[in-house]
Amino acid sequence: MARRSATAARSIAPWEENHGPSVYDDAGLDDVRELLRGHRRDGTWEPPVMPSTVRQALEMTKDPEASFGGIAGVLESDPALTAQLLKLANSPMFRGAVPISGLRQALVRIGLRGFIQLLMVASLSKVLVVRGHRGITAQLQERATAVGVAAAEIARAVDMDRDAAFTAGVLHDVGIALGYGLLGACDRYLPADICDSPARKWHLVEELHQELGLALAQQWRLPPDVCGAVGFHHDPDAAPPDARQMGWLVAAAIHVVDHAGIRPERPRDCPLGERSFFVLGLALSELPELALETRKRMGLVPIE
Numbered sequence: 001m002a003r004r005s006a007t008a009a010r011s012i013a014p015w016e017e018n019h020g021p022s023v024y025d026d027a028g029l030d031d032v033r034e035l036l037r038g039h040r041r042d043g044t045w046e047p048p049v050m051p052s053t054v055r056q057a058l059e060m061t062k063d064p065e066a067s068f069g070g071i072a073g074v075l076e077s078d079p080a081l082t083a084q085l086l087k088l089a090n091s092p093m094f095r096g097a098v099p100i101s102g103l104r105q106a107l108v109r110i111g112l113r114g115f116i117q118l119l120m121v122a123s124l125s126k127v128l129v130v131r132g133h134r135g136i137t138a139q140l141q142e143r144a145t146a147v148g149v150a151a152a153e154i155a156r157a158v159d160m161d162r163d164a165a166f167t168a169g170v171l172h173d174v175g176i177a178l179g180y181g182l183l184g185a186c187d188r189y190l191p192a193d194i195c196d197s198p199a200r201k202w203h204l205v206e207e208l209h210q211e212l213g214l215a216l217a218q219q220w221r222l223p224p225d226v227c228g229a230v231g232f233h234h235d236p237d238a239a240p241p242d243a244r245q246m247g248w249l250v251a252a253a254i255h256v257v258d259h260a261g262i263r264p265e266r267p268r269d270c271p272l273g274e275r276s277f278f279v280l281g282l283a284l285s286e287l288p289e290l291a292l293e294t295r296k297r298m299g300l301v302p303i304e
């Protein structure tokens, strides 16, 4: 295999590079696609498991007998997670007038629904990670959180399940990080022209990210509409019927976040985004307000 160039691990994110037409040159990619999918099929590569404390705490939130103190106790066995949850609880997304200093206090203050959202965002730090690319990881996580926030706002407007919408929004692009993980796992089998080309790697990851995200959502036993939305957010009509509406909702949330200018992926007048509003029965005139609300909850606009 040819020696790799020093630029091989350069920038990878779509908003950082203006990839030339060669990205879309499919020549030679079929073998790599087959290699990556083969690793999935034979179990050489599997999506990461949900952090056990998060899984346990989420299970407890479904139990009417579980106490706030009990849920907080489970999570407090993981000091790093506790610190992260408290940081999030005090972020503009959840913060009230008084600073939150403990998990039980966070549960009382922001309620169970808000707390579940907090746990999902915290899970992102374990799975939406592109190794060796801290800045890009932070950007992906910021965008994912924003899409979750926008999805919950839209769900409120169209009377859909806000928790499911938030989770689907937060996890919708988790397959991007998983794709880079999969490429890393197959690194030694990849031809040099793929290894040396961040643009071609991005092309592969972009192509595979929905099916990888779907694999993770299914492994985490998330509800079918969440799984379908993660797996088909770029083509909601292809989702299973019970997930189609949630798929359109995530597409609409992406449109809102693009409009809000938070790491935009697509032009503001993207046909898929506009159609998603139509499918959900939302007027496009609601877009600026939804974008502003999302920016506020992300702490990008001071809250009056």
Ligand SMILES: [Fe+2]
Pocket (backbone or CB within 6 Å): 172, 173, 209, 233, 234
């Ligand atoms: Fe995507």
